[in-house]
Amino acid sequence: MSAIGTLARVPRATFEFANVILTIPDASIGQTPREVVWTHRGTTLYRYRSSRREHAIPVLLVFALINRPEIFDLRPGNSFVEFLLAEGFDVFLVDWGVPGEEDSDMGLAEFVCDELHWAVRETLLASGEEELTLLGWCIGGTLCAMYCAMYPVGAVRNAVLLTTPIDPSGSLYARWVGHDEFDVDLIADSYAAVPGAGIDMANKLMKPVTNYVTTYRLLFQSILDGKDPRTGYQPMAKWVADNPPFPSRAYREWITWMYKENRLVAGRVRLRGERVDLGRIEQNLLVVTAGADHIAPPAGTVPLLDLVASEDVTHLDRPGGHIGLMAGSKAKHELWPELADWLSDRSGH
């Protein structure tokens, strides 16, 4: 197309671009039918409807505290939940909800020893099984690792940890919040629930030009090229912009224990008085890292492989980013089948 032709399309593309941005909140995410199994405080345990359960062991999905778990079920045709259901798994999801100021007393112990522990219990009751697979992503993976370390024998047969921070000492986050000048107590005392928007901004500042310029430039370019980016762009943009607050106690513990003192990998985290020793993890373990992950770099996850006592340990290092690895357009054909294969080998009676 000639330069004049391209210029002539700019006003219309600008109008369309504005429409795509302004209608992001109207995008539908998390559409797979599901039922509420159990609730406690803000936490909800969902079970997805399925007519073809082939594998006995249910899968319990656990996401981070700083974004909503709908990333597991982004949109029809690109949903990990939908994929697992089609593969014959019985899928449950724990949703931490949207914490308010009244949840400021929720620390990591409450998430691991109460909410997650009870969600596991309810999953077993609802499925009628004695074991399950825990699949955690990001902070959700760290919570799952802590849970497996605290309850090495029992309900969890398989643990799948996706882009999970275990030893974040070398990460950019650690450089930002790990030093003494970052006063985590001041933040946690000021906010009963640390605003998610602030944490989201910090995440985006890790790659400022990519997040604040390139994304929008590529969107505009695709509109200018005559494509309709709504289906692919809007659900992800909606999910990215939905940042629940971080309960202040959990925030204080997360920053202090993980980034300031790096306690988890050293076995110095204590929940309810009990030491979280990753060396006690005995479950079948699948660890997935993303080569271009700047939030939980692979170097901060792989130390787990040397710590655990599991006899069945698999590590997949794949190209991709922290979220794109699992939610990108290629995941459906690349990583998800690998996960399903690993799970199906370990999900029978």
Next chain:
Amino acid sequence: MAKASTPIPEAHVHELYEQAESRTAQAFEELVSKPSFGTLLARSAENVAAVTRISSDIADLVLRNLRLAGRADVTRLAGQLHRTEDKLERLLQKVEELHDELARGRPSANGSSVVRTDTEPRRTKGASS
């Protein structure tokens, strides 16, 4: 042939822009990875937190003097509700454990022990989403 190899000005400009953007991105990523940026970020976060706390305290003070429930009052009430829910959840689990123990110990009509076999969720809220 020579004409075909001549770069189209528009494509050339586009390429130059992409190069500039890529280099700027790299430069900014280096910038944010410096300790001084971390310090700046820490100070900014502290300032925002302090201003938020002061304004929140003032707003709460105004509401209280108007004899209206402020945010802190609502939060306190919600916290009490949560603590009650915690206790109820633990109580419910204990009752279920005792129920299971009783069911395991009680002989059935044909003389064998009754083992709980129902696997349906007991507290389904019923709502679908």
